[in-house]
Amino acid sequence: MLNWIWLGLIVIAIAVATGRDISELSQDRFRNGKGIPLQLTADILKETSPDHFTASVFITKRNLSGFYSPDELKELKRDTVFGTIDIIAHSKSATKILGTASLNLSSDAPIIWKDIANAQGEEKKITGEVIDMIQEPLSGSRFAILIPEQVKFRILAKVANDGLFKTAETAVTIALGLIGIMALWLGIMKIAEAAGLITLLAKMAKPLMVRLFPDVPPEHPAMGAMLSNMAANFLGLSNAATPLGLKAMEELNKLNPNAGTATNAMCMFLTINTSAITLIPATVIAIRLSLGSKTPSDIIIPTFIATLVALTCAVIFNRFIQRFFPIKPAND
Amino acid sequence: MIELLKILSTLAVPLVILLIVTVGAFKKVKVYEEFVEGAKEGFTTAVRIIPYLVAMLCAIGMFRASGAMDILTSALSPFTNAIGIPSEVFPLAVIRNLSGSGSLGLMTDLAKTYGADSFIGRLSAVMMGSHETTFYVLAVYFGSVGVKKARHAPLSGIFADIISVIISVILVRAMFL
Structure with missing residues (x-):
């Protein structure tokens, strides 16, 4: 799936850029x-x-x-x-x-x-x-x-410069920027684990989690890690959510018999994450305030309902389609 | 109510850390040693996601730089108009899956141009608040454990996004129009 999306993005980008460049040249636009x-x-x-x-x-x-x-x-x-x-x-x-x-x-x-x-x-x-x-x-x-x-082939040049070289640099900046915050939350997480708090959290939400992730043993550390990620997302602590989410992925991967292929539990976890359910969309409210909105926070309720409905639909959808994507044991 | 929620989210981090550390100390966990042990993984995890992030962000970067978005938007506009998404807002519905900074810029632009409290301004804010950069999350989360075959995860992610766009339009229309 990702192969096709990736290929599609690149091929479409180059085709569109070439087409626009050729049309500009043939019309002698400049x-x-x-x-x-x-x-x-x-x-x-x-x-x-x-x-x-x-x-x-x-x-x-x-x-x-x-x-x-x-x-x-x-x-x-x-x-x-x-x-x-x-x-x-x-x-x-x-x-x-x-x-x-x-x-x-x-x-x-x-x-x-x-x-x-x-x-x-x-x-x-x-x-x-x-x-x-x-x-x-x-x-x-x-x-x-x-x-x-x-001016010739300006869009292809832009695709190469802005699209490729600058983003490659940005990607590394983003990844390296994660190091500090990642170390911080993984450290805190480790204390919470040793103190038995993660297991406690997992026990509290067990009825829900067992239904969402039937393949994960109820007492497995992955459950607690996933829960803490969801809690961080929900409270809008986005810089804590990513490290905790990656920790959860690591735990889920320990249960993965086919390294390199996503398990059902991983796909479900990703789906829940991409639905972005948040109590307060703080960034958006701040922007609205700065642009002179009289009631900057009146978007909280529609945002919350939209994410809640999307989350529910996506969880059901995800459960429904997983059978159409069987795991092929890696032999290549 | 909203003030309370805001205060809650400000206090959440210090309180959570205080809770974890005190409970840890109470249970005789060697808090400092455990912290350092856990934090060690921070570097390797961050470095491990670099190839996945470069691959994903570059493809998205090329797509955005080529202007393919405009073509996609105008090609889909009859369909999006039919379900009530203004054509000004539709690019945001697409770009919010691809780029966090890009969609933030676009949302700010829309709210500035049409007014923060206009229909378009509110709709773009709701869309922005309910968004997650699906492809970034896919690259980072799967990348961190070396998963290359994502199976149905991208499809469910996109499905969630489509649903949240549609619900946003319906709700903002119903509540503010």
Whole structure:
């Protein structure tokens, strides 16, 4: 099952990214290689240091729509888009400057510009070449023509960079971040075990647990570990829940005759865990409060009922379908 | 009532630890030694889940970066509209299984855009509160004991999520609309 989900996610991701990239290239969405005419606001370039120039620039919506496909500019709010441009000149004369440039975008820049910036690895900056400064003969307005670096296969690049490399790093950060909290709760758990508290907990909830996990002996330490995980989840102690849950998995695995394959009890335990039943969804309430909700905690009751119903349905469903997933003894 | 519950959840950790340690001491458990013994496993368990976590999160990361979510959302929108899920909220219903930080960001966005006390704001909050990042839990829990064949667990997890989305919509409609 996980094999298919995993394969599916990867294949769909690459197929979608390739498709979107090819469609962008075939429509020439970014007008690669063409220059954007940016008009200088005060018709002057300020020389901040030798060969470094800066100016505030603008482009009208009309000029933009002559340049990009009109669909790109639908969400544009104003008729003029402003920005500032920094130029490092390679050659200059009285009327003309050639150089590399970066256009700093304002917050109301069109999405296509933000996409170009992102493809170049920036938030709000488009880099490229400035090829000319045209003094329009009639009006005397001055333009900087910016040719952005070409944008090709940006989504595939994003899939590789953000999707693969960054998440691989995140995964390790998450795992390593668990070490401390894991050590803490596993230590506490060990004391509770030695003090006989886990067995006591298991005895108290025995009627329920025996029905949920018929394959686990009622007095087995796995029962107590699973219960303490459920209690932690219920009280919203999410950083305690994971270590206790992993402890429970370890105990359940001691009863597993086929290493590497999940037992019925493991699947049931996972199902209960993913139903996320919680007394108080504290994070959500905090966010609602910060966003100015007048009654931030009125979501507690619907949340609780939703999780309770989901939990009950999922437990029944899980029990029902387990027969369709027989355990194949590992021989590969 | 709610204030009481909040206080309870704040006090839970210190009280639980106090209870365990005092009962342990009362039963003549060598508390410090036992703690260290148990805590030893923390490192190995955390390191053991790395390959599973990398595998799962990378596949999810690629899926999200590719923009396949938008396509999935628009493909399923006739169906989701029919059962009353606003199309703005549906991406949250999908992403909450895949990424905790992603869904938190999306929920915050929705509440900001439409108002925390609007129908969409409330629905997204309920969905967020009743969510669990199913695939993360699968990777971490099964990974910690080296289980690669998950059998029916992913299916039950997804089933639980679908049910909780549907119930959330029904309840929020009934209570706040």
